[in-house]
Amino acid sequence: MKHMRVIFNEELNQVADDLDHMAHRVHTAIEGAGQALLHQDIDAAQQVIDGDLEIDALETSIINQCVQLLAKQGPVATDLRVVVSTLRLASTFERMGDLARHVAEIARRTYPQPALPAEITNIFVRMQAFVSNVSEQLITMLSSKDEALIERIITGDDQLDDIHRQIFTIINSDAWTGSKQQTIDTVLLGRFYERFGDHAVSAARRVGYIVSGFDPTKEPQNMHSAHEDTVLG
Amino acid sequence: MKHMRVIFNEELNQVADDLDHMAHRVHTAIEGAGQALLHQDIDAAQQVIDGDLEIDALETSIINQCVQLLAKQGPVATDLRVVVSTLRLASTFERMGDLARHVAEIARRTYPQPALPAEITNIFVRMQAFVSNVSEQLITMLSSKDEALIERIITGDDQLDDIHRQIFTIINSDAWTGSKQQTIDTVLLGRFYERFGDHAVSAARRVGYIVSGFDPTKEPQNMHSAHEDTVLG
Structure with a gap:
């Protein structure tokens, strides 16, 4: 009969594989x-x-596995911090998948027209490059748990x-040619990208908690100023 | 020396009190x-x-208490489902507090002018009544764990x-008198209220999990159609 510790490690490796798979799916989703x-x-x-249904299913599976691990082991x-953080990371990745889906839904609705007026496209090219890169960094961070990378994210x-x-500056400028519907979509899309970035930060903090044992979920001063920026036009 | 079970119940009551306190703070925040x-x-x-700093601090405290309970007991x-759900509920309430703060930040920025043009105010009066009511229902649900109430939420x-x-219909109509900044703020405010409601649903599902042992976090069909609605103008 296997030692409990061996079983625990096998089960922990399984859930870590699933979480890694989930991070890859999120990266693919945001690229798409x-x-x-x-x-x-x-x-x-x-x-x-x-594809978002698969990401949702992975969350449910990972949470169930974590609860099983807690119950049996x-x-x-x-070890406990790994399990608790995994459970929370699964929810963070699930939300990132939702946000990628929201972006895709807007693109599908406006097709074959672009959702964005030309004068704002470059801003979204830059946000896309950013979130694509950070979602790749999350995959690396999950396996390396490198503290410098966590801090960088x-x-x-x-x-x-x-x-x-800059989105709000452009909409408020005379250069803005967007219709009202395009203004609505641009504001929502900007919010989705910004939230995707926030969730990447949450994910990094949750891995940081595994490494340090300290939950850096809050840095009230920074968090608040960042959030105020969100709603400043 | 106290029996482990007695200690566990005392600690569980403490964290339940804190969660109840957090739900009250969220209700106060959305009213404000x-x-x-x-x-x-x-x-x-x-x-x-x-006040959002206090809500944030409650989340951190509740999560720490839950991890302690898992480690020691x-x-x-x-019991395990209660602890896991409490941990997740604390994060949900924390986000609800953030959303209330985002609404307040927009109101503060536009003061003494209203953030909303007159033709959209009634929509927000109705959304406010809804979220105020649901945040009160969450308080009741935490203590009663009444399944009919969970389902209703x-x-x-x-x-x-x-x-x-209806927000998007009004913005896109000829009746809309809002400036571009008011359009931006209205879209963001609408999104914040809608997300507040989504989090109330998450909270209800998490309490449902305690009661039933089944995690009803996903109803893919409903979730997806609801989310698509979000981005339909």
Whole structure:
């Protein structure tokens, strides 16, 4: 009969594999969402929308596995932090999948027209490059748990917020040619990208908690100023 | 020396009290946010913004207590579900507090002018009444764990989505007098209210999980159609 510790490690490896798989799916989803939004690619949009069901199913499976691990193994110390963080990371990734889907849904609805007026496209090219990169960093971070990378993901989000703020400046400028519907969509799309970045920060903090045992979910001063920026036009 | 079970129950009661306190704070926050938005009440806005730090601190405290309970007591069955759900409910309430703060921040920024043009105010009066009511239902649900109430919260969210959709119709109509900044703010505010409702549904599902042992986090068909509605102009 296998030692409990061996069983625990096997089960923990399984759930870690599923979480890694989920992070890959989120990365694929945000790449597809960008392709749909920036190149009016209806097939890419549909794939992201359909694929979100798999991301949702992975969340449910991972949470169930974590609850089973807690029930059967009663882990403590680092093992416990791994299980609790995995459970929370699964929910974060699920939301990131939703946000990629929301972007794809807007691209699908406006197809074959682009959702965005030309004067704002470059801003979204930059936000897309940012979130695509950060979603790749999350995959690396999950396996390496490298503290410098965790820190880079957390502090790097300011750049996305800076780009996001420019959306409001452009809409409010005379250069804006968008219809009311395009204004609505641009505001929503900007919010989705900004939230995607926020969730990447949450994910980094949750991995940071595994490493340090300290839950860095809140840095009230920074969090608040970042959030205020969100709603400043 | 106290029996482990007695200690466990005492600690569980403590964290349940904190969660109840958090739900009350969220209800107060959304009431204050509505007062700020609909009556240009700058003091109410500031209270919501300042008060969010306490909600954030409650989340951190509750999560720490839950991890301690898992480490020291290794709960199983219903006890385990209570702890896992409490941990997840704390994060849901924290987000609801953030959303109330976002509403208050917009009201503070546009003060003494209302953020909303007159033709959309009635929609927000109705959304405010809805979220104020649902945040009160969450408090009742936490203590009663009444399954009929849980179900009512989950299914009732469609009404909020219906009201939310009307925002886009009004902005796109000739009746809309809002400036571009007001259009931006209206879209963001609508999104914040809609998300507040989504989080109330999440909270209800998490309490449902305690009661039934089944995690009803996903109803893919409903979730997806609801989300598509979100982005339909």
